[in-house]
Amino acid sequence: MRKGLSLKWVISGCLLLIIAVVLIIYNRLLPVYTMRGFLFTASAMMEEEAQYFARHYQRNPTSPLPDNYFVSSAIGKEALPKNIRDLLDTTPSMVFGAVQFFGDIDSDDEDDGTAILIHPLSDGKTLYIYETDHDHEEGGVIETPLSDAYLEHELSMISMIGLAVFIPALFIIALLVWWVVRPLGRLTQWSTTLESVGAAPNGRPHFIFREFNVLADSLAHSVQQVKAASLREERLLRYTSHELRTPLAVVKANVELLAVQSGGELPPPLQRIERSVLNMQRIAETLLWMSRESPQALPEEALDMRQLLSELIQEHRYLIGKRDIELILHISDEPCRLPLTACRIVVGNFLRNALQYADDGSVEITFEHLQLRIVNRIRDTRQNQESADFGYGLGLELMRQLCAKLGWHIEVVPEKNRFTVTLKFSAQAPQQLPEAKDA
Incomplete structure (x- = not known):
């Protein structure tokens, strides 16, 4: 309504x-x-x-x-x-x-x-x-x-x-409303037919008022521009789905083949390539996931947050390098039902950023009452940079959009020498995400 x-x-x-x-x-x-x-x-x-x-x-x-x-x-x-x-x-x-x-x-x-x-x-x-x-x-x-x-x-x-002035006044008002508002109602009814992606912005009604005709022409032109942008986005998704994921899969398969040929242990350069390919696959998967068009509810399943965090920490431990960083974990064993893939993408993104941009010291990871908090120290010199998110920019924006679709809430608190990200998982069913269109 x-x-x-x-x-x-x-x-x-x-x-x-x-x-x-x-x-x-x-x-x-x-x-x-x-x-x-x-x-x-x-x-x-x-x-x-x-x-x-x-x-x-x-x-x-x-x-x-x-x-x-x-x-x-x-x-x-x-x-x-x-x-x-x-x-x-x-x-x-x-x-x-x-x-x-x-x-x-x-x-x-x-x-x-x-x-x-x-x-x-x-x-x-x-x-x-x-x-x-x-x-x-x-x-x-x-x-x-x-x-x-x-x-x-x-x-x-x-x-x-x-x-007695009221009687002709009411008649004049009714006539004026019918004369002015009725064309506006026709314009509104016609504009609702443009919501469909396959509808063509033609056949618009003709109005006796010039302003309504100008407004209708502007609306039709705007709809054409939006549909053109939608077509460009759809083509981009097809290219991302096929032209990007296919070479990534080829690179990953060849890296695994080199690992087998080298006895199971890859040299550091190939390890970096393998990690980069994995990150690129997840970014492409996130973009495709967020841009799907047909509604499809994400399935929920029983999730062990302690095990998920342990796997993600093991995958991203290489980001610590030679820095002296201590991981402090406070993970509750409370049962929860969440979309596994979405949790892996979001939590993995936050953990990767925390380990990549943390200063020497400690990174605190806390999970309780369906709320995940990651706190990492940052250098004071980073405060003078133009970006206020200290490298979280694109990844954080993507996570905001994905969490908005899922009904989750993100709270980011940049302070003087530390960065805090809080993710509140909704206890309700997640929102529907669009379905991908593979090439």
């Missing part, structure tokens, strides 16, 4: 999130600007009333002051009621146009705020127009059910229009 995010859900989610944010902002701003509309209406009405009175007052100073259900007025501050004079001594909460608002105008109670307009007259006096509070009158505030119902109806219609 393929895991990961689906592009169509990502696009849909992002667009829905954008629409939701816009609607939230819209619903937040709607009450604010509705209130601003009411304030503008009140300010315009009071300012128009003041302008109308000032025009008549200039011709006739005895003109009646504006006084109706909504507003009252007075000329001069002393003629104002005490509560209005006290409000004028405070700082207004908002100045909207020509009107000053005192109190909490954002409250749900419509009577918490008071609007006051101050307008100069032609004779130097000042006209004050203020809202009339009818809360304390007999009968209270007059209700306007028809107007309130009309306002509520209009506000509900505005809310319904805002919510």
Whole structure:
């Protein structure tokens, strides 16, 4: 099962999130600007009333002051009621146009705020127009059910229009996802047909988007390059299987024939040739083993690690030469079931490197709880070399790949004057390795 995010859900989610944010902002701003509309209406009405009175007052100073259900007025501050004079001594909460608002105008109670307009007259006096509070009158505030119902109806219609944006938005999102993501799905489905080695990267679908066509062409070209590299690797494996192992077998057979002719004891030069041929055979076997293609599980069998290490030490003892190296063995007799050939290749590689690059002193080999540890001393001067693996390079990299296929874990710890390699054998069944193709 393929895991990961689906592009169509990502696009849909992002667009829905954008629409939701816009609607939230819209619903937040709607009450604010509705209130601003009411304030503008009140300010315009009071300012128009003041302008109308000032025009008549200039011709006739005895003109009646504006006084109706909504507003009252007075000329001069002393003629104002005490509560209005006290409000004028405070700082207004908002100045909207020509009107000053005192109190909490954002409250749900419509009577918490008071609007006051101050307008100069032609004779130097000042006209004050203020809202009339009818809360304390007999009968209270007059209700306007028809107007309130009309306002509520209009506000509900505005809310319904805002919510109705979701329906076309969902349709647009579905259309966009189908239009953009569907070609991507076709491209993905076509790309899965290229996984087969024998499939040819042709017959790709044509897309209306230029970017998808460019991506499909690049994918087809990459698949061709990978298949060409796979064919070159397959040819190399055939050459390695036949052209390399055959001459190695001939050299080994002739060395054994020389050993028989010389009475069973080869001179040192021929012994070195024999060991080199054996090492080359194992390297070729390792490379072929790691590069097989058809899956085949490696068979496990009961393994005596003490006996295997003794045989490997005997085969590689020549690497010690004239150096004073002591082998310290701590080998547990615990039973284990492991692939014999793979263990021989991996452990032999580590042991060969340890003996070849060890300094005078000791090489410790420990095996317990399905864990092999090899510790050898190294010279301090080797620390200044470019390679940090002190000759383990190619062999160690090959062993890493082989152990990764087998499910084993390698831990390498280069320290100041010693090199430690730890191989942890997995208690589970090893992974499947590919099967060789012999020429």
